Amino acid sequence: MRAGDRAYRTLRAEILDGSLEPGTLLQEVEQSTRLGVSRTPVREALRQLAADGLVAASGRGNVVTAVSRDDIVSLYELREALEAKAAALAAQHHDDAPFDGIRERLLDAPRLLEQGEPGLGPYFAIVDELDEAIEAAAGNPFLGAALRNVQLHSARIRRLSRHNPERLRAAAGEHLLIVEAILARDAELASHATHVHLHRSLTNALATASEAVDAATSESPADRGPKVA
Amino acid sequence: MRAGDRAYRTLRAEILDGSLEPGTLLQEVEQSTRLGVSRTPVREALRQLAADGLVAASGRGNVVTAVSRDDIVSLYELREALEAKAAALAAQHHDDAPFDGIRERLLDAPRLLEQGEPGLGPYFAIVDELDEAIEAAAGNPFLGAALRNVQLHSARIRRLSRHNPERLRAAAGEHLLIVEAILARDAELASHATHVHLHRSLTNALATASEAVDAATSESPADRGPKVA
DNA sequence: TCAGCCTTGTGTGTATACATTGAAGGTGTT
DNA sequence: AACACCTTCAATGTATACACACAAGGCTGA
Structure with missing residues (x-):
C-alpha cells in the first residue's frame, strides 16, 4: 500500500479511537518520524484529514478537532x-x-x-x-x-x-x-x-x-x- | 496566496466552467508547467479535487469526472x-x-x-x-x-x-x-x-x-x- | 507469422533540500 | 514599566531529484 494511504489510515484510526485526543497538535516532521515515512505522505494524509474535518489548520500545524x-x-x-x-x-x-x-x-x-x-x-x-x-x-x-x-x-x-x-x-x-x-x-x-x-x-x-x-x-x-x- | 490553493482554485474553476471537459486527463508535470508551479502544489490540488469528486484517479493520472x-x-x-x-x-x-x-x-x-x-x-x-x-x-x-x-x-x-x-x-x-x-x-x-x-x-x-x-x-x-x- | 519477452520510456510515489513565513522572545526606547 | 520593533528559529510551503511501476512497442525465437 502507498505510504500516504498508510499514514492517513493510521492517523485516522488513532483519532477515531481516541489515542490522539482532541487538541493534539500534529506536526509534519514529528509525525513523519513517528510513522517512519517522509513529510510528503504525511502532508497528504493531513490534508485529507482536514478535508474530513478530523483535523483543522491552527496557525502552526494541524490540531485534532474537538467534538463539542x-x-x-x-x-x-x-x-x-x-x-x-x-x-x-x-x-x-x-x-x-x-x-x-x-x-x-x-x-x-x-x-x-x-x-x-x-x-x-x-x-x-x-x-x-x-x-x-x-x-x-x-x-x-x-x-x-x-x-x-x-x-x-x-x-x-x-x-x-x-x-x-x-x-x-x-x-x-x-x-x-x-x-x-x-x-x-x-x-x-x-x-x-x-x-x-x-x-x-x-x-x-x-x-x-x-x-x-x-x-x-x-x-x-x-x-x-x-x-x- | 499559496501556490497549492491557486492551483486548486484555477483547476476547479476550469472544471466548473467547462474549459476542462469531462474525460480530460490531468497529468502532474503537464499541469505544473501550464500553471507555472512545481508538481508538489499540483499534486495537492489534484488530491483535493479528487476529494471533491471533480476528478478521479484513472490508471495513469487523474481525469475530469463526467456528469451522467x-x-x-x-x-x-x-x-x-x-x-x-x-x-x-x-x-x-x-x-x-x-x-x-x-x-x-x-x-x-x-x-x-x-x-x-x-x-x-x-x-x-x-x-x-x-x-x-x-x-x-x-x-x-x-x-x-x-x-x-x-x-x-x-x-x-x-x-x-x-x-x-x-x-x-x-x-x-x-x-x-x-x-x-x-x-x-x-x-x-x-x-x-x-x-x-x-x-x-x-x-x-x-x-x-x-x-x-x-x-x-x-x-x-x-x-x-x-x-x- | 505469431507469440512471448525484454527494453525503453513516461508518469506517479517518495525523499530531501531549500525558501519563506510567522510566531515568540528579548531588547531598547519612551 | 510598558510597548514596539527586531531578531531568531522552527515549522510549513515549494522545488527537484531519485525510485519504482506499468504500459507500449519492438525484437527475437519458435
Missing part, C-alpha cells in the same frame, strides 16, 4: 437528513437478500449484548453492515459519500455510548424496525423509523457526553491549548 | 435531503435582516431576467446569496460543508439551464416562496417549497441535459477515452 456538544447536535441533524433519505431510497430500490440476512442477525443481537464487552464487536459489525447495505441499496454515490463522512464523525461519538447496554438493546430494536420497513418497501416508515432511532441516539449521546465533558473538564480545566503528541 | 444523467438524479436526491433540512432549520433559527434583503431583490428578479444575458450574473448572485443565508441561518457546520459540496457539482449542471429564461423566471418565484416561508418561520413549508423547487429544477435539468448529451454524442461519438489537456 453543539457538534453532536449538528451532526445528528445532518445524519437525520441523510439517513432518513437513504432509508427511504433503500426501501424503494433494495434487493431482499442482504436485509434478510441482517434481519436474522439483528434478531440475535440481544443475546450478543448479554455477553457484555466481547459481544460488542460483533454487534457493531451488524450495525455497520446495515449502514453499508442501506448505502448500497440507495444506489446514490453522492449520498454515499456524504454518509461515509458523517459515519466517520459518528464513530467518535459512538465510543461514548459503548458502555450503555440498555441503550444498545433499545437501539437494536430500532434497527430491526428500520430493516423491516425496508423489507416491506415502506419508504415513509423506513424514513420515520430512522428519525426515531437517531432522535433516541442523540438523546442518549447528549446525556453521556455531558458526563464525559464534565469528567474531562474536571480532569484538566486549564488545558485548553494544543498539546504535542 | 444518473449523476444528476443522484445529486438532486441528495440536494433535496440537504436543502430541505437546511431550509427547515433556517426557518426556525434565522434573523430576518438578510432574508428581508434577499426577498426585495428576488421581487426585482423578473426585471433582471428580461434583460437576457447581462442580467444573469446579478440574478445568480441573488440565488447564491440565498444559499449562503440559508446555510448561515441553519447554523450547522456539518450540513454547511455537505451543502457546499453539492453546490460545487450543481454549478456544473446549472450551466445547462442558463439559457432557459422561462425556467429561470419560474425558479425566481420558487425561491421567493422559500424565502417567505423562512420569514414566516414555517419550517414545514420552507422544506416543502424547497422540495418543489428542486423537483422542478431536476425536471428541467434532465430535459436540457439529454439534449446536451445528445449533442455531445453526435459531435464526437467515438471519443470516450481520456483526452489530454
Whole structure:
C-alpha cells in the first residue's frame, strides 16, 4: 500500500479511537518520524484529514478537532437528513437478500449484548453492515459519500455510548424496525423509523457526553491549548 | 496566496466552467508547467479535487469526472435531503435582516431576467446569496460543508439551464416562496417549497441535459477515452 | 507469422533540500 | 514599566531529484 494511504489510515484510526485526543497538535516532521515515512505522505494524509474535518489548520500545524456538544447536535441533524433519505431510497430500490440476512442477525443481537464487552464487536459489525447495505441499496454515490463522512464523525461519538447496554438493546430494536420497513418497501416508515432511532441516539449521546465533558473538564480545566503528541 | 490553493482554485474553476471537459486527463508535470508551479502544489490540488469528486484517479493520472444523467438524479436526491433540512432549520433559527434583503431583490428578479444575458450574473448572485443565508441561518457546520459540496457539482449542471429564461423566471418565484416561508418561520413549508423547487429544477435539468448529451454524442461519438489537456 | 519477452520510456510515489513565513522572545526606547 | 520593533528559529510551503511501476512497442525465437 502507498505510504500516504498508510499514514492517513493510521492517523485516522488513532483519532477515531481516541489515542490522539482532541487538541493534539500534529506536526509534519514529528509525525513523519513517528510513522517512519517522509513529510510528503504525511502532508497528504493531513490534508485529507482536514478535508474530513478530523483535523483543522491552527496557525502552526494541524490540531485534532474537538467534538463539542453543539457538534453532536449538528451532526445528528445532518445524519437525520441523510439517513432518513437513504432509508427511504433503500426501501424503494433494495434487493431482499442482504436485509434478510441482517434481519436474522439483528434478531440475535440481544443475546450478543448479554455477553457484555466481547459481544460488542460483533454487534457493531451488524450495525455497520446495515449502514453499508442501506448505502448500497440507495444506489446514490453522492449520498454515499456524504454518509461515509458523517459515519466517520459518528464513530467518535459512538465510543461514548459503548458502555450503555440498555441503550444498545433499545437501539437494536430500532434497527430491526428500520430493516423491516425496508423489507416491506415502506419508504415513509423506513424514513420515520430512522428519525426515531437517531432522535433516541442523540438523546442518549447528549446525556453521556455531558458526563464525559464534565469528567474531562474536571480532569484538566486549564488545558485548553494544543498539546504535542 | 499559496501556490497549492491557486492551483486548486484555477483547476476547479476550469472544471466548473467547462474549459476542462469531462474525460480530460490531468497529468502532474503537464499541469505544473501550464500553471507555472512545481508538481508538489499540483499534486495537492489534484488530491483535493479528487476529494471533491471533480476528478478521479484513472490508471495513469487523474481525469475530469463526467456528469451522467444518473449523476444528476443522484445529486438532486441528495440536494433535496440537504436543502430541505437546511431550509427547515433556517426557518426556525434565522434573523430576518438578510432574508428581508434577499426577498426585495428576488421581487426585482423578473426585471433582471428580461434583460437576457447581462442580467444573469446579478440574478445568480441573488440565488447564491440565498444559499449562503440559508446555510448561515441553519447554523450547522456539518450540513454547511455537505451543502457546499453539492453546490460545487450543481454549478456544473446549472450551466445547462442558463439559457432557459422561462425556467429561470419560474425558479425566481420558487425561491421567493422559500424565502417567505423562512420569514414566516414555517419550517414545514420552507422544506416543502424547497422540495418543489428542486423537483422542478431536476425536471428541467434532465430535459436540457439529454439534449446536451445528445449533442455531445453526435459531435464526437467515438471519443470516450481520456483526452489530454 | 505469431507469440512471448525484454527494453525503453513516461508518469506517479517518495525523499530531501531549500525558501519563506510567522510566531515568540528579548531588547531598547519612551 | 510598558510597548514596539527586531531578531531568531522552527515549522510549513515549494522545488527537484531519485525510485519504482506499468504500459507500449519492438525484437527475437519458435
